[in-house]
Amino acid sequence: MKTGKIKKIRLNTKSKKNRVPREFFIRDVLDVAPEILGYKLVQKNQNSITAYSISEVEAYRGEEDLACHARRGKTPRTRVMYETGGVLYVYLIYGMHWMLNIVTGEKNNPQALLIRGLKGVSGPGRLTNALDIDGAFNGLDITSSEKIWVEKNYIENKRVTTYPRIGVDYAGEYYSNIPWRFVLE
DNA sequence: TCAATGATTTTG
DNA sequence: AAAATCATTGAT
Numbered sequence: 001m002k003t004g005k006i007k008k009i010r011l012n013t014k015s016k017k018n019r020v021p022r023e024f025f026i027r028d029v030l031d032v033a034p035e036i037l038g039y040k041l042v043q044k045n046q047n048s049i050t051a052y053s054i055s056e057v058e059a060y061r062g063e064e065d066l067a068c069h070a071r072r073g074k075t076p077r078t079r080v081m082y083e084t085g086g087v088l089y090v091y092l093i094y095g096m097h098w099m100l101n102i103v104t105g106e107k108n109n110p111q112a113l114l115i116r117g118l119k120g121v122s123g124p125g126r127l128t129n130a131l132d133i134d135g136a137f138n139g140l141d142i143t144s145s146e147k148i149w150v151e152k153n154y155i156e157n158k159r160v161t162t163y164p165r166i167g168v169d170y171a172g173e174y175y176s177n178i179p180w181r182f183v184l185e
Numbered sequence: 186t187c188a189a190t191g192a193t194t195t196t197g
Numbered sequence: 198a199a200a201a202t203c204a205t206t207g208a209t
Contacts, residue, residue: 095190
């Protein structure tokens with residue numbers, strides 16, 4: 001069918017044009033975090049494309065960060081955090097909630113950004129439920145995937161506020177209080 | 186305030 | 198092989 005074909009081509013062109021490239025993610029997670037707020041997390045389903053504005057993220061930064069899963073080194077689960085930035089780290093927590101993270105930084109520097117909120121969807125578990133994201137997305141490269149990617153978006157008078165991360169009381173005085181949660185106001 | 190719920194990691 | 202941990206959520 002002709003119309004269907006034309007539509008598909010237009011969508012693909014748009015995604016390639018606006019997609020955030022790998023270089024964006026191969027930087028320190030603390031630089032990526034405030035910048036990615038307001039950017040669009042874009043997902044392609046059958047025929048439709050939906051874009052969600054990223055509103056809240058948390059930074060997890062290296063083996064020295066006692067709240068980071070990589071604090072005890074590389075394991076089967078944390079392996080993907082050691083990859084070059086731009087891939088997804090998706091894991092199950094509390095036996096029921098999938099958490100969506102984007103790996104950042106250079107290879108073998110385990111960092112990740114937990115996506116905690118999108119405009120209209122708050123809570124990291126509710127977010128993955130809404131977007132139908134599960135373990136099958138683990139390791140997916142968002143700089144080349146046709147299913148999910150990030151697009152740049154300019155926000156006028158953008159204001160970012162930082163807070164301590166949620167649910168990391170076990171991480172010791174310093175890392176449980178460090179303001180590595182970033183919220184778009 | 187606490188139960189649900191199961192993969193991952195440690196041996197608490 | 199068994200026990201503990203856990204980037205949450207929703208109901209009581």
